[in-house]
Each structure stands twice: as C-alpha cells, then as structure tokens.
Amino acid sequence: xxxxxxxxxxxxxxxxxxxxxxxxxxxxxxxxxxxxxxxxxxxxxxxxxxxxxxxxxxxxxxxxxxxxxxxxxxxxxxxxxxxxxxxxxxxxxxxxxxxxxxxxxxxxxxxxxxxxxxxxxxxxxxxxxxxxxxxxxxxxxxxxxxxxxxxxxxxxxxxxxxxxxxxxxxxxxxxxxxxxxxxxxxxxxxxxxxxxxxxxxxxxxxxxxxxxxxxxxxxxxxxxxxxxxxxxxxxxxxxxxxxxxxxxxxxxxxxxxxxxxxxxxxxxxxxxxxxxxxxxxxxxxxxxxxxxxxxxxxxxxxxxxxxxxxxxxxxxxxxxxxxxxxxxxxxxxxxxxxxxxxxxxxxxxxxxxxxxxxxxxxxxxxxxxxxxxxxxxxxxxxxxxxxxxxxxxxxxxxxxxxxxxxxxxxxxxxxxxxxxxxxxxx
Amino acid sequence: xxxxxxxxxxxxxxxxxxxxxxxxxxxxxxxxxxxxxxxxxxxxxxxxxxxxxxxxxxxxxxxxxxxxxxxxxxxxxxxxxxxxxxxxxxxxxxxxxxxxxxxxxxxxxxxxxxxxxxxxxxxxxxxxxxxxxxxxxxxxxxxxxxxxxxxxxxxxxxxxxxxxxxxxxxxxxxxxxxxxxxxxxxxxxxxxxxxxxxxxxxxxxxxxxxxxxxxxxxxxxxxxxxxxxxxxxxxxxxxxxxxxxxxxxxxxxxxxxxxxxxxxxxxxxxxxxxxxxxxxxxxxxxxxxxxxxxxxxxxxxxxxxxxxxxxxxxxxxxxxxxxxxxxxxxxxxxxxxxxxxxxxxxxxxxxxxxxxxxxxxxxxxxxxxxxxxxxxxxxxxxxxxxxxxxxxxxxxxxxxxxxxxxxxxxxxxxxxxxxxxxxxxx
Numbered sequence: 001x002x003x004x005x006x007x008x009x010x011x012x013x014x015x016x017x018x019x020x021x022x023x024x025x026x027x028x029x030x031x032x033x034x035x036x037x038x039x040x041x042x043x044x045x046x047x048x049x050x051x052x053x054x055x056x057x058x059x060x061x062x063x064x065x066x067x068x069x070x071x072x073x074x075x076x077x078x079x080x081x082x083x084x085x086x087x088x089x090x091x092x093x094x095x096x097x098x099x100x101x102x103x104x105x106x107x108x109x110x111x112x113x114x115x116x117x118x119x120x121x122x123x124x125x126x127x128x129x130x131x132x133x134x135x136x137x138x139x140x141x142x143x144x145x146x147x148x149x150x151x152x153x154x155x156x157x158x159x160x161x162x163x164x165x166x167x168x169x170x171x172x173x174x175x176x177x178x179x180x181x182x183x184x185x186x187x188x189x190x191x192x193x194x195x196x197x198x199x200x201x202x203x204x205x206x207x208x209x210x211x212x213x214x215x216x217x218x219x220x221x222x223x224x225x226x227x228x229x230x231x232x233x234x235x236x237x238x239x240x241x242x243x244x245x246x247x248x249x250x251x252x253x254x255x256x257x258x259x260x261x262x263x264x265x266x267x268x269x270x271x272x273x274x275x276x277x278x279x280x281x282x283x284x285x286x287x288x289x290x291x292x293x294x295x296x297x298x299x300x301x302x303x304x305x306x307x308x309x310x311x312x313x314x315x316x317x318x319x320x321x322x323x324x325x326x327x328x329x330x331x332x333x334x335x336x337x338x339x340x341x342x343x344x345x346x347x348x349x350x351x352x353x354x355x356x357x358x359x360x361x362x363x364x365x366x367x368x369x370x371x372x373x374x375x376x377x378x379x380x381x382x383x384x385x386x387x388x389x390x391x392x393x394x395x396x397x398x399x400x401x402x403x404x405x406x407x408x409x410x411x412x413x414x415x416x417x418x419x420x421x422x423x424x425x426x
Numbered sequence: 427x428x429x430x431x432x433x434x435x436x437x438x439x440x441x442x443x444x445x446x447x448x449x450x451x452x453x454x455x456x457x458x459x460x461x462x463x464x465x466x467x468x469x470x471x472x473x474x475x476x477x478x479x480x481x482x483x484x485x486x487x488x489x490x491x492x493x494x495x496x497x498x499x500x501x502x503x504x505x506x507x508x509x510x511x512x513x514x515x516x517x518x519x520x521x522x523x524x525x526x527x528x529x530x531x532x533x534x535x536x537x538x539x540x541x542x543x544x545x546x547x548x549x550x551x552x553x554x555x556x557x558x559x560x561x562x563x564x565x566x567x568x569x570x571x572x573x574x575x576x577x578x579x580x581x582x583x584x585x586x587x588x589x590x591x592x593x594x595x596x597x598x599x600x601x602x603x604x605x606x607x608x609x610x611x612x613x614x615x616x617x618x619x620x621x622x623x624x625x626x627x628x629x630x631x632x633x634x635x636x637x638x639x640x641x642x643x644x645x646x647x648x649x650x651x652x653x654x655x656x657x658x659x660x661x662x663x664x665x666x667x668x669x670x671x672x673x674x675x676x677x678x679x680x681x682x683x684x685x686x687x688x689x690x691x692x693x694x695x696x697x698x699x700x701x702x703x704x705x706x707x708x709x710x711x712x713x714x715x716x717x718x719x720x721x722x723x724x725x726x727x728x729x730x731x732x733x734x735x736x737x738x739x740x741x742x743x744x745x746x747x748x749x750x751x752x753x754x755x756x757x758x759x760x761x762x763x764x765x766x767x768x769x770x771x772x773x774x775x776x777x778x779x780x781x782x783x784x785x786x787x788x789x790x791x792x793x794x795x796x797x798x799x800x801x802x803x804x805x806x807x808x809x810x811x812x813x814x815x816x817x818x819x820x821x822x823x824x825x826x827x828x829x830x831x832x833x834x835x836x837x838x839x840x841x842x843x844x845x846x847x848x849x850x851x852x
Contacts, residue, residue, distance in 0.1 A: 052478030
C-alpha cells in the first residue's frame with residue numbers, strides 16, 4: 001500500500017474498507033495492551049525456585065551473615081557477577097537493591113547536589129544544567145532529568161547509536177551540558193546496539209568535556225539476546241581506561257528481567273574514584289542493600305555462564321512473540337510507505353515509525369478499538385515527539401494469540417490514520 | 427565510690443588499684459565490641475523460615491503477581507500491617523524497600539528540592555534551613571541533615587521526650603526551622619518513651635509552625651518491648667487530626683529488627699496529601715519496592731498480633747543482655763557520683779553519662795583494653811557532645827558472657843578516667 005502515489009478514488013476505497021474493518025474490531029470489545037515492557041508470567045516462573053533456595057543457610061562467601069546489617073556495597077558474590085556482567089573489576093562495581101533506576105537517580109541527585117567530581121562540579125551550580133538525550137529513548141531517564149530541572153537536548157539515534165558528530169559538537173561548544181543517557185545494547189526502544197566506533201567515541205568524550213560531565217550507561221539488556229549469535233557491545237570501561245577517561249561513565253544494570261522484575265539485584269559500575277565519592281553519600285541513606293536477596297541470586301547465578309544459560313530460556317519464550325509482531329509489520333508494511341520499524345536481536349521493544357504526524361492518531365484509534373498502546377511522545381523528552389511518529393511496541397507480556405489480535409488492530413489503525421490523513425480528513 | 431568527696435590519698439589509692447586492674451585487662455588481649463546496635467544471630471534465626479515460606483506461590487491478596495513490576499506503594503497486605511503498626515489508615519501508609527532510613531532520606535531530599543508542601547515550601551530556598559535535634563539522638567538522622575547542609579540545633583531530652591518549652595519557643599521565633607527529628611518510643615539512645623503530653627504538644631506544633639515544617643517521627647522500636655506491660659505511645663496521627671495538623675508528621679518504621687536486619691520491609695505513614703506529593707517524585711526513582719520480600723513478610727506476619735508474638739521471642743533473648751549491662755552499672759555506680767544511665771523498657775540501647783568531660787577518655791581507655799565503644803560525640807549533631815559525657819551502650823549483639831567481660835572493662839575505665847581527672851592527671 002503506497003499512500004503517496006494513490007489516487008483519491010483508491011484512498012476513498014481503502015478508507016471505506018479500513019473503516020469497516022475498524023468497526024469490526026470495535027464490535028469485538030477487545031481489551032488488549034501492548035504497553036507493558038515487562039516479562040510474562042512464564043518468564044518469571046523460570047526463577048520460581050528462588051524461594052527456598054538458601055535452605056536456611058544465610059552465610060556469605062566472606063563469612064558474613066546476610067541477615068544482618070552491613071556491607072554497603074553488596075556481597076562479594078554479587079559484586080563478582082556484576083563485574084563479569086559489565087566488564088569491570090570487582091572493586092569497580094557495587095550490588096544494590098531491586099532497582100537500577102534508583103542507582104541512576106542517586107548518581108543524578110548526587111551530581112546535582114554534590115558534583116560528580118566533588119566540590120566545584122555540582123550540576124546545580126549552573127542555572128540550567130543540560131543533558132543529551134538520544135531519541136527515541138527511555139521515558140524513565142527523561143523523568144529523572146525533568147524532576148531535577150535538568151534541560152534535555154534531543155540527539156538523533158542512528159543505526160550505530162547516538163549521532164556522535166552532533167554529540168561531540170554540542171559537548172565541545174556548551175559546557176552547561178553535563179552528560180548523556182545511553183542504552184547501548186538493544187536500545188530502548190530502537191533495539192540497536194552501539195557500534196564499536198560509537199562506544200570508543202563516547203569513551204573519548206571525557207577528553208573534550210569538563211570534569212563534571214558523565215555518561216549514564218544503562219546496560220539494562222546486557223544479556224537479553226534473542227538470537228544465538230548476538231551482537232557484542234564494546235567494553236566502555238576498557239576504552240575509557242585506554243583514553244584516560246576512567247571517571248567518565250556510570251554503568252548500570254540489574255537482574256530485573258533475568259530473575260524477578262522488581263525483586264532483583266541492581267548494579268552500578270564506575271571508577272573506584274567515582275565509587276568513593278558515591279559511597280560518602282550512599283552511606284547517609286542506607287545501612288546497605290538486601291543481602292539475603294543478593295545471596296539468593298548468587299546461589300541461582302554463580303557466574304555469568306549460569307546467567308547466559310538462564311537467558312536462553314527467556315529467549316525461547318520471547319522469540320515467538322517478537323516474531324509475531326514483526327510478521328504483521330513485514331506482511332503489511334514492507335511493500336508500503338506507511339511506516340518503518342526496528343528488527344532487534346534482543347531487548348524488550350520494537351520501535352515503529354508511522355508517517356509523520358500520525359503517532360497520536362494511531363494510538364487514539366487503537367485505544368478506541370480496545371488496544372492500549374504506549375502514549376504518543378513517551379519515547380521523547382518532555383513527551384514531545386517532534387515528528388509525532390514514534391510508537392513503542394512491547395511484545396513480551398501478552399501471549400502470542402493476543403499479540404496477533406493486537407497487531408491486526410494496530411496494522412488497521414496505522415493504515416486508516418494514513419489514508420484519512422492523505423484524504424485531508426484525519 | 428564518691429569522687430567529689432574523696433581525699434587525695436584515697437584517690438591515689440584508687441588510681442593505683444584501678445590502673446593495676448586496667449593493666450590486667452590489657453594483658454588479656456581482649457577483642458570486644460559494644461557498638462553494634464544490631465540483632466544477634468539467635469534473634470535473626472527466629473525468622474529463618476522466611477526462606478521458602480512462599481512455597482512457590484507469588485500471588486498477592488489483590489491478585490497481582492509479586493514477581494513482576496508495579497505497585498509503587500507496596501502490596502496491600504503490608505500496607506495493612508504498616509497501618510496497624512503505626513496507627514493510621516491503610517491509605518495513609520506505604521510499604522517500601524529494606525530501609526526506613528532511605529524513606530527518611532527521600533522525604534528530606536524531596537523537602538529540600540521540591541518542598542514538603544509543594545511549590546513555595548522548598549527548604550533549600552532558605553540560605554540555611556535549620557532542624558531541631560533532641561540530644562542525645564541517632565547519628566544517622568544527623569548525617570542526613572549534615573549531608574544536605576541543613577543546620578542542626580540541639581534540644582535537650584527530658585524523661586518525657588524533647589524539652590517542649592524550648593521546642594515551641596524556637597519554632598515560634600525562627601521560621602528557618604523546618605522540622606524536628608523524633609524517636610518517640612525507646613528513644614535512641616536514652617530509651618525513654620515520649621509522654622502523652624509531649625506527643626500532643628508535638629502534634630500542635632503544626633499550628634505555630636509554617637506549612638513547610640515537618641516532624642520526622644522515627645518509630646523504629648514500635649514493638650520492641652522488653653517487658654510484659656510495656657509503656658504505650660500516644661497516637662500522633664490521631665492527635666494531628668484532632669488539632670487540624672494532618673500534614674505535620676512523617677512516620678517511619680520497618681521490620682529490620684523484627685525479621686532480618688537489612689532485609690526487611692520499611693514503612694512511611696503520613697497524610698494522603700503528603701503521600702500524593704511524595705508519590706510524584708518516588709515514581710521517578712523506582713518502579714516499586716521488592717514485592718516478593720513483602721509477600722514473604724505478609725505470610726510470616728499476617729497481622730500485628732503475629733508481630734507481637736514474634737517480638738516476645740526477641741525480648742526473651744534481649745532481656746538477659748540488657749540485665750547483664752544494667753547489673754554492672756547498678757552495682758558499681760548506684761552509690762556513686764561517677765555516672766548516670768537509662769533503664770529502658772525496650773529498644774536497643776542504654777545511654778550512659780559519665781562525669782562531664784570524660785566520655786572520650788573512657789572510650790579511649792576501653793579501646794586500649796580491647797573494648798570497642800561507640801565513638802564519643804556520636805549521639806550529637808556534628809559529633810560534638812558539648813559536655814563530652816554521653817556513651818551509647820548496645821547490648822544486643824554480644825553474648826551474655828562477653829557482655830560481662832566488656833562491662834567489667836567499661837566500669838574500670840569509667841572509674842579510672844574519673845579518678846585521674848580528679849587527680850588532675852587525665
């Protein structure tokens with residue numbers, strides 16, 4: 001279906017057919033949801049043996065009692081796993097509570113109040129600190145900036161990661177830019193993996209940016225591969241060391257989509273100098289993380305190989321779902337000018353770009369037909385998609401049969417919105 | 427032993443005897459520790475059945491899946507328990523992660539950045555916001571103030587709680603005072619319980635203070651009674667409602683010293699208006715608490731009666747330890763001018779006041795003899811005990827035999843320091 005070259009008569013015929021189909025969906029009183037970037041019950045059940053896994057033995061490797069206070073940086077077992085996961089040394093990573101988002105927020109708040117490099121580097125000394133946000137991106141990252149009054153600047157995403165020419169030029173000319181968000185592997189929502197060149201250019205940012213500049217490297221999908229030969233992400237910490245920018249990056253990850261979503265273990269990896277600064281303020285707000293839950297995870301995942309083995313089971317459950325969504329997109333839009341989309345090899349999302357100006361209308365129509373889609377603009381700072389075209393699809397939670405129903409509605413709404421727009425009747 | 431009325435010859439004789447005894451302790455190469463306000467292994471074992479308690483059933487009362495994301499305010503079961511524990515309605519309390527200290531810190535940070543009553547009430551609009559700190563108090567409270575550049579003002583503790591004449595007079599005359607720390611039951615470290623009159627006068631502070639004033643009510647020891655007929659704390663929320671000061675108080679508690687220290691569930695209780703403001707910012711930093719751990723706790727503690735029953739087992743383990751410490755104090759110092767102490771009916775601490783000027787010397791001597799005591803000044807803002815006399819004793823962790831050894835050294839050091847001071851040879 002090519003809208004741009006269609007005659008008015010053809011458009012009118014399509015409009016009539018698509019409207020009838022749309023009405024048919026409405027009559028079914030559907031109640032479907034494609035917004036939820038969370039694991040399905042089947043995935044969660046892969047870890048059900050977490051409960052009882054300690055068999056009453058609460059002793060950690062180092063002899064400490066996981067049940068009692070202490071250990072601000074987490075138990076050694078989990079720091080070791082975090083080091084493997086993020087490609088750093090054990091003393092460059094700490095294991096925390098159930099949320100890597102909380103680690104991100106803390107790094108951000110501490111940077112605002114105390115400075116990522118200590119006195120004199122506080123972001124909130126600037127009237128309006130700025131932050132680079134590759135778009136489309138993750139709404140939770142943007143919320144942190146917004147909540148802390150840090151102005152966001154959009155940077156376009158390419159197939160290799162953020163547009164680094166743009167990033168370098170902005171960082172060079174504007175010292176009020178204090179950092180950048182990155183989801184380097186299976187980027188949320190585009191699913192791309194940063195190229196080796198992009199990672200190295202990011203590592204080199206520390207040479208042109210000030211000492212208060214930090215890259216927030218949210219490696220949420222480090223082991224969330226859907227394929228057997230997944231792409232490899234370059235090691236940012238190694239590259240920073242190579243270029244003498246050791247303090248540039250805060251890396252984040254968690255087991256939230258490995259074990260239980262919201263009941264996992266989070267990781268923060270960065271230079272030992274950054275960790276020492278972080279510790280001073282972390283100490284003020286907690287006696288330490290939940291070490292019992294960390295120990296449970298250590299039993300289940302003694303090393304990264306165990307995690308990878310476990311993640312293959314997740315992949316088996318997720319692959320058919322991603323395939324279902326992609327099938328609908330390929331069948332309907334490959335030979336069309338109606339939209340483009342990502343075909344990720346991992347992660348949790350498929351990113352769809354409708355024709356410019358149509359995302360909100362597609363989402364409105366789908367809602368009318370009983371299909372909940374992520375609100376338009378969610379993948380952009382301030383919820384403003386300048387082209388109003390990006391829609392984030394989350395295939396993980398529904399069953400395949402539901403996804404098929406949902407995608408039939410989605411496809412209809414994308415077409416209907418496009419045809420009506422072209423007819424000047426959106 | 428009365429120092430003030432002793433002759434020089436008497437003092438010299440004591441000095442010689444006590445020094446010999448002290449040398450005897452030193453020769454034993456002791457390694458004892460009275461600093462740790464944490465439960466013993468025996469206490470923690472009371473909850474060992476936590477592991478495996480779910481029997482693979484992760485469903486909450488409301489049908490939600492504890493393993494997945496969602497539920498920012500915690501699971502209904504735990505909110506209900508928190509409501510019972512803190513004497514509020516279920517919609518006035520939220521259940522969080524493993525640390526009530528983190529809730530306190532968040533309330534504090536949000537108040538600094540966003541204002542406890544929203545726009546126009548931000549504490550950090552003031553050049554130097556101030557905070558009332560009843561002394562002696564809890565060092566972790568003071569650290570939060572210090573880390574956020576909030577100036578602390580000492581207020582004396584009486585047998586009934588903070589000196590309310592002083593508190594009211596300060597709040598009336600100084601609008602830069604933004605709040606007050608309180609540990610209302612078994613106060614850390616004095617062990618006293620706020621009288622009904624004190625609680626009511628605190629509830630009425632909202633009528634003389636500005637809309638940006640908040641009481642941080644850390645009810646850490648709400649059910650940590652050592653006796654069978656424990657004192658009852660008046661219900662602060664009821665009294666606030668009575669006086670129309672509903673938004674005045676943030677209440678905190680946790681199961682840290684009920685189940686596992688550092689692997690429990692925390693609670694924040696306050697008005698629904700305050701909670702709504704809190705939610706806006708809490709949402710930015712987490713998808714929600716560890717609901718699986720909350721569900722474990724709900725199974726173990728279906729209601730407050732179950733908690734109380736469990737706490738009686740803690741009391742059985744703690745009572746002999748408190749008695750051991752108190753025995754040494756009573757036998758040696760009742761008939762003396764060497765010191766005074768608290769005899770708490772619950773909580774985790776005994777507060778000892780040596781003769782003025784001697785706390786640091788007692789602690790130094792004890793350290794020399796192999797007994798670690800909480801550093802002098804720890805119970806005061808900026809670690810400055812103006813009289814240098816308060817020492818916090820924590821009987822919970824060591825075994826009774828160790829406590830007896832430890833207290834023999836402690837008693838010796840208190841006496842020796844006093845005698846030497848009097849001899850002009852500290």
